[in-house]
Amino acid sequence: MPVRKVMLALAACAGLAACGDTLGEQAVGGAAIGxxxxxxxxxGALAGAxxxxxxxxxxxxxxxxxxx
Known part of the structure:
Protein backbone atom coordinates (compact mmCIF):
# COMPACT_ATOMS: atom_id res chain seq x y z
CA MET A 1 0.00 0.00 0.00
CA PRO A 2 1.45 3.40 -0.92
CA VAL A 3 2.51 5.73 1.86
CA ARG A 4 -0.12 8.29 0.86
CA LYS A 5 -2.95 5.83 1.41
CA VAL A 6 -1.54 4.81 4.78
CA MET A 7 -1.30 8.43 5.87
CA LEU A 8 -4.87 9.14 4.77
CA ALA A 9 -6.11 6.07 6.59
CA LEU A 10 -4.32 7.12 9.77
CA ALA A 11 -5.77 10.62 9.50
CA ALA A 12 -9.24 9.14 9.12
CA CYS A 13 -8.70 6.96 12.17
CA ALA A 14 -7.69 10.02 14.15
CA GLY A 15 -11.01 11.57 13.17
CA LEU A 16 -12.77 8.85 15.12
CA ALA A 17 -11.68 10.61 18.30
CA ALA A 18 -14.45 13.15 17.65
CA CYS A 19 -17.21 10.72 18.52
CA GLY A 20 -20.32 12.77 19.02
CA ASP A 21 -22.62 13.17 21.98
CA THR A 22 -25.33 10.65 21.11
CA LEU A 23 -25.29 7.11 19.83
CA GLY A 24 -26.64 8.30 16.47
CA GLU A 25 -23.95 10.95 16.08
CA GLN A 26 -21.30 8.37 16.93
CA ALA A 27 -22.64 5.96 14.31
CA VAL A 28 -22.97 8.61 11.58
CA GLY A 29 -19.53 10.07 12.26
CA GLY A 30 -17.91 6.65 12.20
CA ALA A 31 -19.77 5.67 9.05
CA ALA A 32 -18.67 8.81 7.22
CA ILE A 33 -15.04 8.38 8.19
CA GLY A 34 -15.11 4.65 7.44
CA GLY A 44 -16.01 -0.84 -0.73
CA ALA A 45 -17.64 2.25 0.77
CA LEU A 46 -20.58 0.32 2.26
CA ALA A 47 -18.34 -2.10 4.12
CA GLY A 48 -16.13 0.78 5.25
CA ALA A 49 -19.16 2.66 6.54
Whole structure:
Protein backbone atom coordinates (compact mmCIF):
# COMPACT_ATOMS: atom_id res chain seq x y z
CA MET A 1 0.00 0.00 0.00
CA PRO A 2 1.45 3.40 -0.92
CA VAL A 3 2.51 5.73 1.86
CA ARG A 4 -0.12 8.29 0.86
CA LYS A 5 -2.95 5.83 1.41
CA VAL A 6 -1.54 4.81 4.78
CA MET A 7 -1.30 8.43 5.87
CA LEU A 8 -4.87 9.14 4.77
CA ALA A 9 -6.11 6.07 6.59
CA LEU A 10 -4.32 7.12 9.77
CA ALA A 11 -5.77 10.62 9.50
CA ALA A 12 -9.24 9.14 9.12
CA CYS A 13 -8.70 6.96 12.17
CA ALA A 14 -7.69 10.02 14.15
CA GLY A 15 -11.01 11.57 13.17
CA LEU A 16 -12.77 8.85 15.12
CA ALA A 17 -11.68 10.61 18.30
CA ALA A 18 -14.45 13.15 17.65
CA CYS A 19 -17.21 10.72 18.52
CA GLY A 20 -20.32 12.77 19.02
CA ASP A 21 -22.62 13.17 21.98
CA THR A 22 -25.33 10.65 21.11
CA LEU A 23 -25.29 7.11 19.83
CA GLY A 24 -26.64 8.30 16.47
CA GLU A 25 -23.95 10.95 16.08
CA GLN A 26 -21.30 8.37 16.93
CA ALA A 27 -22.64 5.96 14.31
CA VAL A 28 -22.97 8.61 11.58
CA GLY A 29 -19.53 10.07 12.26
CA GLY A 30 -17.91 6.65 12.20
CA ALA A 31 -19.77 5.67 9.05
CA ALA A 32 -18.67 8.81 7.22
CA ILE A 33 -15.04 8.38 8.19
CA GLY A 34 -15.11 4.65 7.44
CA UNK A 35 -16.68 5.14 4.01
CA UNK A 36 -14.24 7.91 3.12
CA UNK A 37 -11.28 5.82 4.18
CA UNK A 38 -12.54 2.83 2.21
CA UNK A 39 -12.93 4.89 -0.95
CA UNK A 40 -9.45 6.39 -0.60
CA UNK A 41 -7.87 2.98 -0.04
CA UNK A 42 -9.79 1.42 -2.93
CA UNK A 43 -12.21 -0.72 -0.91
CA GLY A 44 -16.01 -0.84 -0.73
CA ALA A 45 -17.64 2.25 0.77
CA LEU A 46 -20.58 0.32 2.26
CA ALA A 47 -18.34 -2.10 4.12
CA GLY A 48 -16.13 0.78 5.25
CA ALA A 49 -19.16 2.66 6.54
CA UNK A 50 -20.37 -0.36 8.51
CA UNK A 51 -16.95 -1.01 10.02
CA UNK A 52 -16.41 2.68 10.80
CA UNK A 53 -19.79 3.04 12.48
CA UNK A 54 -19.33 -0.10 14.56
CA UNK A 55 -15.80 0.83 15.55
CA UNK A 56 -16.65 4.39 16.50
CA UNK A 57 -19.69 3.42 18.55
CA UNK A 58 -17.75 0.68 20.32
CA UNK A 59 -14.86 3.00 21.16
CA UNK A 60 -17.10 5.82 22.37
CA UNK A 61 -19.23 3.53 24.50
CA UNK A 62 -16.18 1.91 26.10
CA UNK A 63 -14.41 5.25 26.69
CA UNK A 64 -17.17 7.74 27.59
CA UNK A 65 -14.95 10.59 28.82
CA UNK A 66 -12.57 10.66 25.87
CA UNK A 67 -14.89 11.40 22.96
CA UNK A 68 -16.61 14.67 23.69
Missing amino acids: AGTAVVTGN AIGAAGNVAYCQLNPGRCN
